[in-house]
Amino acid sequence: MKKNLLKKVLAMTVTVAMLGGLVACGSASNESSAEPAPASSEAAQTTAEEGAAGETADEAAQASDSGVIIPHFEDRVALDVVAFVGRGEADGLRSDPVSKYIEDTLNIDLYLTGVTEADWPSQLSAMMADGDLPDIFMLSDPTKQLPMLLESGSALNLEPYLEEYAPNTMNDPAGKMMIEAERMAANSPDGNAYLWGMCKGSWDDGTVPTCGHYIRWDVYKEAGYPKLDSYDEDLLDVMEAMVAAEPETDDGQKTYGCGAWFGAGQGWGEWVFTFGLGPQEGVNLIETTGRVLGVSTVDSKPLENNQLTDPEGIFWRAVRFYNRANQRGLLDPDSFTMTSDIYEENLKAGKYMFNVPGWMSANANLEFNKTEGNQKAFISLPSLSGDAEDRFGNMYRGERQYVVNANTENPERCVALLDFLSTYDFSRTAWNGLEGTYWNVEDGEPVPTDEYLNVTKDDALGAETGVNVYHHFCGFGNGTINPDDGVAIDLYQFSQKALDKKMNDTVKDFISHYGQETQVDVYRAETPVTDAGMYISFGDPEGDIASYVNEINAYVGKNVVTAVAAKSDEEFEAVRTKIIEELQKNYHVDEVFQYFYDEALAQADDVAKLVDMNNAIKADREQ
Template sequence: MKKTVARKAFAAASALIMCGNTMAFAGESTGSTTTPQFEDRVALDVVAFVGSGELDGLRSDPVSKYIEDNLNIDLYLTAVTEADWPTQLSAMLADNDLPDVFLLSDPTKQLPMLLESASVLNLEPYLEEYAPNTMNDPAGQLMVTAERMPANSPDGNMYLWGMCKGSWDDGTVPTCGHYLRWDLYKEAGYPKLENYDDDLLDVLEQMVALEPETADGQKTYGCGAWFGAGQGWGEWVFTFGLGPQEGVNLIETTGRVLGVSTVDSTPLETNQLTDPESVFWRAVRFYNKANQRGLLDPDSFTQTSDVYSENLKAGKYMFNVPGWMSNDANTEFNKAEGNEKTFISMPSLTADAEDRFGNMYRGERQYVVNANTENPERCVALLDFVSTYEFSRIAWNGLEGGMWNMEDGEPVPTDEYLKVTKDDALGVETGINVYHHFCGFGNGTIQPDGYTTDLYQFSTKAMEAKMNDTIKDFIDHYGAESQVDVYRQETPVTDSMNYISFSDPEGEVASWVNEINAYMGKNVFKCVACESDEEFEAMRDSMIEELKASYHVDEVFDYFYQDALAQAEDVATLVEMNNAIKK
């Protein structure tokens, strides 16, 4: 058929859904979709983070056909993951064989490369006519404004298009949270839990004593990890295990030396890798103390995240950080009739602010259009179409009349839908979740009609269906009306936003960041394995001194700290726009 890319078979690995934030995102848009009309049918090659249940090329699922019919296109779709795509993109760029629309898995590095080779389209001339939905939606305007700013554009023009704006959940399942087996916490008598350090470890110890083995006879532990995954992913529980719960986002682009407030993106004045009391080092210390007390699964040092997730679903751990893994575990628990076993995200244990109701205003996934495409208008129209509220709901739930219906103005999932397992087969049959990372809004986003995007997880009917006695007890324990109300009443500031975007550093700073990451990825797990507090502190302090002496960590911090301060005016603009949306 059309171009080479449509016939290339890329092996799509399982996607690692990384950090996302959470907040309802409803502006004044009506949510109705305006679609430019095209007389001629054209073919578009699109490489995207989409479901891989079907072979690359023309898809058969109803949602793909819905897109094709509305835009009068033949959509040749290639599924890739962010891990695999950089190598493939470089090869295609070298062969001058880029698709019409494609994912950027690392925009800070890939956009400059594409601009240098004149391979990426300036979207500005096409926005007003071919992106009416985005340009007329406050959330879309915020995304466009951000993409024009210096951190995302070298000349003030829009090249990047953000997908998955808004929220990944309704606040009950934050991507990074402190999840406890509340059923066991209740059984333990609700022991004092006022800090992330000794209090939490004491609670985990009591919970393990109440359930020392899983149903299939495995020894249980307070917590586990996947250090065996190595640099980057292996340290995830240090990067996100405490910061978001205390109102701090560690910026991975900086080598984690810089943290910013989740409230207004104010940069923290201390280097997070050289301050022994930073949220990063406190998270490392937590896992070390858990290890010393026998609460950390010793397999944590060698296992991968896939194994960890299976252990979590088997009931092996009492504490967890990644929200999607907690959700998977709860789904597995709920297969047992009368289930009480449930992971619940705790309110912030110590802070006045946390990253719970966030908003990915710029989009979590970034896409671009090939500068040499024969159909730039259709490409922009496609990006605009899949970015609408209407399509986002379809992307997550399939077409209306299938697994959901409108009842008195409310989108309501069917009983069948709430019982199905979301997998590749369901995607092929219905289109559900095929486009879940190639749509405008995250699944927890509240749409202009007042209802959530993902009806399977967050609709009223879905929430009622999974409201077991454990969740009811959690709500009653805090004297609230709902789980969301618990978080609002227990933590003064639960709304969050990261307004800062850092472009990829150049020259020696880029090399220093890579060297810092490699050093930490090789050595930080050794701190967790230390057998005493004294040994831990000595190794931590030694690493800090080595970072200062040999890895330019102070220079890297100053570089990014000054960059953050220089963005103050842009941040103020985005804050003002976001505040207007929230009113």
């Protein structure tokens, strides 16, 4: 079965590529971009019982030196797993040290197939039709795929296996919160957990949020620190002063205040409107609602105003910002046809003073740092006008969802594998390799080696060391703090040694400007609420709502850029009014808003429970 599965996935991958290919959805950047209780003695003494497939764990579960509880399994079994993993080795049994570590720990042969979220849906559909699913596999669209799997009897109910075979997750407040979220009505038809969330926690340490207001602080300093208290007006004035201070790049290209990639097409092309302001003011615009609904980043309470019809809402303020930048000559005119890859190359070349995507800012800084003595740096500003922002995010449910095949011969081993991969201990291994390779524990704290901080993370490194092979198939995102040692999972980016290495005079000046000791201190001091979470999960809309959302997205994607191109405020307002009226008249936008607003209110009790669980985790952390 193992070889047949690999052949099927490979054949379907080739077919997808021949048909034109699909864009792979990766991490926030190449490097990118809740706390467990100590293992109890009672849990460590749990004896595994005979499983449904006849395999036994005939010795008591053991707690490792790190406190990870590892059930003992006598018989070695093979597991087929399809996951979002590194592609440096051929599918099948991997040779990298981290894969071997997993296999030896759980007594398994791990047949691993790497896929992307873009190409997996068609492959999954074909495998479901053949009735030949792997033991564990990723869902790229759980809302649509889980109901199909349940209807065909292909998704395992995890509940009977959690206490015995997932002791680490069930002893971890963050793990229990994830499981509780998977039991919510939007994620389960019957209150049982079928989904398993990976990449919980955070992708960053708060200094590089996925969506932020990043400016070239070195140029801002050169411009004399002009007043910067608001997004709608001050930021435009600041960009103008920065362009005046540095009108050309080092190689003679004209600089602009900002750019965009409107030429990328629907959804991605208008990303800067969806995420260019909301997270910085404590609001998430929910894409699956057609962006009509906004919810608080603090507690997911829905905003009462329709974001596509309120001319002063988050969405339209962001559109107006880019229009005014365009009117003032601060927006790169190529933005209307540019794709994101060209935009990012311009960013790295120093053409723009302002940027929103955090991973692009990080990549630009990496490029800047190739020059000896570099002082250029994009730095994320604290919220300019909000009392809350999505700064320290918590993907409590996990960013990626996996299921166990209900027909697997080894359900216990599958759950034990997911549980082991979901520990803080393995997550650190996934991001940094095995202890002793690129990092060591010194005085109780993990410290990266000098060699590690100078390597280039790529597929070749993964094949050799296992670094980053499992970075989307582990329990925690790389910015998550391990409560056992207080250090972020990813030592390459977020250890103190790594932060010190990146601390040029520009970053020091930013910290000093705000009168703080660290960059994280700046954000905590300047904005009252910087922790964020998305506690609502929307299931597939009923009736015609799904079609209406698609129609809204298509209309907005085609027309919103015309508002950016308006030559005056009066023309902008006229175009905005026309778009809003058209949405209300022909695109059911008010009906869609009411549907999702009511759905959000219906989840209020479930959301409140998750918020309370998260607050308890935070309180324990602060003690």
